[in-house]
Amino acid sequence: MERIYVIDVMLAKKNGNEQLKNKISSISREFVYEETAYHLPVSFALTGIAVHDQKSAADVFTRTDNNPLVAAECLLAAATAAEGKEPAPYTGFISDTVIRKLGYSLVDGSILGLALIVGTPKSAGTASAICRELQEKYMLTFLAGGVIPSLSSSGVKLGLDYRLIPLGSKPLHSVYFVDIIARVAMMFGGVSPGDTHRLLAYAAERAKAIVVVFPGLSDEDVAFIDGMRVLGFPILSLDDYEGGDWIPSTPDEIVRTGMDMKGIRVTVTAIPIPMGCSPAFEGKSIRKEEMQVEFGGGRSPAFELLRMRNPGEIEDGKVTVIGPEIGSMKEGAAYPLGILVEVAGKAMKKDYEPVLERRIHNFINYGEGSWHVAQRDLIWVRISKEAFAKGVKIEHLGKLLASKFRMDFPQLLDAVAVTLVTDEQKVLAGKTEAEKIYRERDARIKGMRDFEVDTYYSCTLCQTFAPNHVCIITPERPALCGAISWLDGKIAYEMSPSGANQPVEKGALINAQNGEFEGVNRFVKKASHGEIERCSLYSVMEFPMTCCGCFEAIALMLPEVNGIMIVNREYKGMTPSGMTFSTLAGTIGGGAQTPGFAGISKNYILSDRFLQGEGGIERLVWMPSQLKEELKPRLVALLAARGHPDLFDKIADENTAPTIEDLTAFLARVGHPALAMKPLM
Template sequence: MEGIFLTDVTLAKKTGNEQLKNKMASISREFSYEDTAYHLPVSYALTGIAVHDRSTASDVFTKTGSNPLVAAECLLAETTAAEGKEPAPYTGFISDTVIRKLGYSLVDGSILGLALLVGTPKSAESAAAICRELQEKYMLTFLSGGVIPSLSSAGVKLGLDYRLIPLGSKPLHSVHFVDIVARVAMMFGGVSPGDTHRLLTYAAERAKAIVIVFPGLSDEEIAFVDGMRVLGFPILSLGEYESGDWTPATPSDVVRTGMDIKGIRVTVTAIPIPMACSPAFEGKSIRKEEMQVEFGGGRSPAFELLRMRNPGEIEDGKVTVIGPEIGSMKEGAAYPLGIVIEVSGKTMKKDYEPVLERRIHNFINYGEGSWHVAQRDLIWVRISKEAFSKGVKIEHLGKLLASKFRMDFPQLLDAVAVTLITDQDTVVAGKKEAEKIYEERDARIKGMHDNDVDTYYSCTLCQTFAPNHVCVITPERPALCGAISWLDGKIAYEISPSGANQPVEKGALVNAQNGEFEGVNRFVKKASHGEIERCSLYSVMEFPMTCCGCFEAIALMLPEVNGIMVVNREYKGMTPSGMTFSTLAGTIGGGAQTPGFAGISKNYILSDRFLQGEGGIERLVWMPAQLKEELKPRLVPLLAAKGHPDLFEKIADENSAATIEDLTSFLARVGHPALAMKPLM
């Protein structure tokens, strides 16, 4: 029946389940996925059993009542082991590292939900329209089966950068959509492997996911898709599949219908410019051969600056261009650019300027044909040839920025005006003035210490997925995701007093060395729903802060060498602990408090408060070489200022110490100070 419409879904499910069951018996080799701590994630989440061979697969299949999701996962894993991953553009299994990088986007509002498109659409244009609507409504979309070549034929750009992820050529590759939800539950939600009830509850209540089905599914594919209903995913049929359990829809209303069923709310106001605008485009890149023109990036002078003005001094929505427009610029050349944004509002404060200014980066990248990196006077902006061909001008960047600032900060800003400068002399003069303002800002916040304030700030954004996790942000300890500083938290609270960033009064000191305060303990206990009694801000050993899963790095003790190791999520190799980052991360996420382990931001390594409870930076014995090189320009002078000018070279990496035995020998040979410090245990 493959390739035609099926009108009896119930019969197809029965037939398909039997076919999947028979295929399970044909599994003949061992199989596993790389870059994950969760084995075959669906099977592992449902049963707690690590599946890697036919015998275990059969056991799990039986234990789960011949679950079609388990069957599809095992069959696909064996096929991948035998034949390798499908070539580009297909992604196949998506690593834990990628999911953790998405973690913050899943909770900060730039991704509101997940969608799966499976099957073969009647019309490539209608499928493209559905995908565009999902992008514009802040949905992260996964694709499997014939919809992928259909979209490619319609010129739709696919990939994680565009939030349209082509999993595989067959509908059964949709199991990678399900395994992502399973891993999110275990990574961020504190769901223990094998706790089926909690997994299903979590998926139904917290995973805002919908499934859109095109025609042409076989019996076993129908059975597999229908199996997703147990996770609370609504199945929306565009292929004339008739079932009381599937919701019929048309291409024009399927996205709205699915989002309504799952309670996903989004208000999107179109910006009147000739390119689409959505967070879906934020991760894209514009390569040199794709660009019409560029600005800054060391090739020409460029800067950006946001200034507060008094009410009445600026005209809301006014966009001014000083200098030539793109149409008079040479293709492929670099030109100067100044971006000056003036804002006013009754509740706007001067301290908010740098925080709002950093949003320029996000907003320009929301444009489908515009690209922005860096900040201040280091910015680099490109406009694509495709956008230029559609009529995009410098002026439209101004309209994009003015609109997004008003949309995203309606309670704060009453007026936004944007000036874009492409005249060389005016940019150079404006850049000098901007640099003076940057220096004034830095002087206001430079050297701020935890002891200088009585109030810290919380972040509970990640409670969307990790219900008991509470991040406490101090001037010297950024949020573990690296995205929010103390000043960001302070301003976020002032802008939105009922939001995720709340003031945390320090209260009486309990332990100065570990950074434990009565007020922080009270707040954390309440915000974690009574799960966490105590929290030390500067210790990895005693009552460390909880972890959600989107941390930039992990610090953990290595008692064999009396030191602390740090591994960042980009590092995929084995560490001296005998575990990869993925394995380590799988043990500490979901709002858990795990003595000996702490999720941290990279910048926290440079803080004077870094693991103060265990003796600070002198305990640091191992980091991946890439992370060492990234931090070197700031870490070397910091260590010298602390009286350890040679410590940087004494910190091992994977090249000098791959195992704990290697590390022991290396540290002894170089005379690392951790060996002479007080024992960790």
């Protein structure tokens, strides 16, 4: 009986592939995915061909030996062009910008792997349990087909914020999952379009991805899903799909089996509070109508502070609430809140306080019904009605914080105690004391300069996806993702000497203007596996730093106007370079060193070392208006201090200069200093 069933599955794959092949010939209009620089990513990655119509689709389908993934991608792109995207909750195609925003999460441990769930479960409860397990085990999960309405009907919250992403109503919409893997390979991994061998090797070795299949697939669906095996994805089936090359499993074992097969290791320790706790909930929002109570956010005084104590001064795990609990608070109202986390450990140092303090934001957001924004005395915290109904109290935020600090920093912390204050007078008094401590901290690190230290720090976290990328972090140049400062790198090394952040001795100076050092070059050559010989920290033209793909912005040379343009990843429009952010990013990622282009963090724009090799901030001629407004207070102050109080208004944006011709005219009209500087080329 099993042998007959295996033959049936094989026939389904064959018949389904023929059906997909026939459907390609029926495509009748041109099509394209918006918000990507990779055309139809699967087809582009496999062949290097930009598919946009029936002729090119048929060509690529033939070149890839009738690959069902290519067929599904072409058919869905054509259908979307003809009929439009499916309505909410379906996301459809995921843009390049979203993938780049996820980049850091894919390497910092908050996302350990990717999962695809496809088909129609016989039981909504079974699907819910599998999804919850994936959330708790730090997996980013994509959904396609009948599993989506099944989950929605049982009250499961879907969306990127919950790391349960509903791609589309049909199993074939799973191709959006595959094209993410293809783009990650090209964005971060340096895989060239058309290099099939490297693409398949990259997907199999580096993409920690599994596929879970429920019943109800057609012949087309079976052929399509089976095509994913070439990428090294284990395909685990429930019920109807035992046999063939798919792996039969049970609801209780399927997640563990898949993660074991891809070498994904995670230890989940339950926290004794009445709500789930996982990075899967970190991106959620709690809207006003969903909240039970809130704290801070400009409506009430609030602050957070982490302090080091001597061993023995605090009781590990102790949580104290001073003031009223949520049960006595009016629904929808704002109340004061003070969060004081006290930590002790033989390896703990005072310099670590602000770095650990920033984790309060992450940990509170890990709660399924708690939400946190900002830091220090600007925090804004909400508790949802749903969480309150389950019994969540202020006390449980303390338990969450105490547990997570101990779990995440076991070598550093021996004891953690948390005090939560809701009494207004005590909050105000604590806030005053906290602000004094904030000022003292800022004074310790304010004004630190690159030339004052002999050691910089590396970050190779992104080598998970970009094997040759090396980020060099200095006091005046944060990591290009914007997530790690020099102090963060220093502390990370001290806490984990064998980790991704390593000390880099500057060594002898080669070029002060460009920021090139013998020691940095030695380190970069070794850490990039010999691919990068030289690295200039302050130049976009000569040996710029490599890029992984999760940079906050791109700085690039515009030789036509003798200036530098910046575009941030949130900006979706066209730039004077004639390229969008996605197109630009697609040319410089994957650990490549690309003269004339540099991935940067937003804060680097405000540094005295910003592209010093080309003349610095005086070269800045264009940036999107949203980024310009975001940086305005600090940028205006910086320009005034540099002797250019009127330069801010001379920096163009998409409204004043959408094209290179407009930019040329604008800069001449306002008399931008870049026009009189030494030629870039």
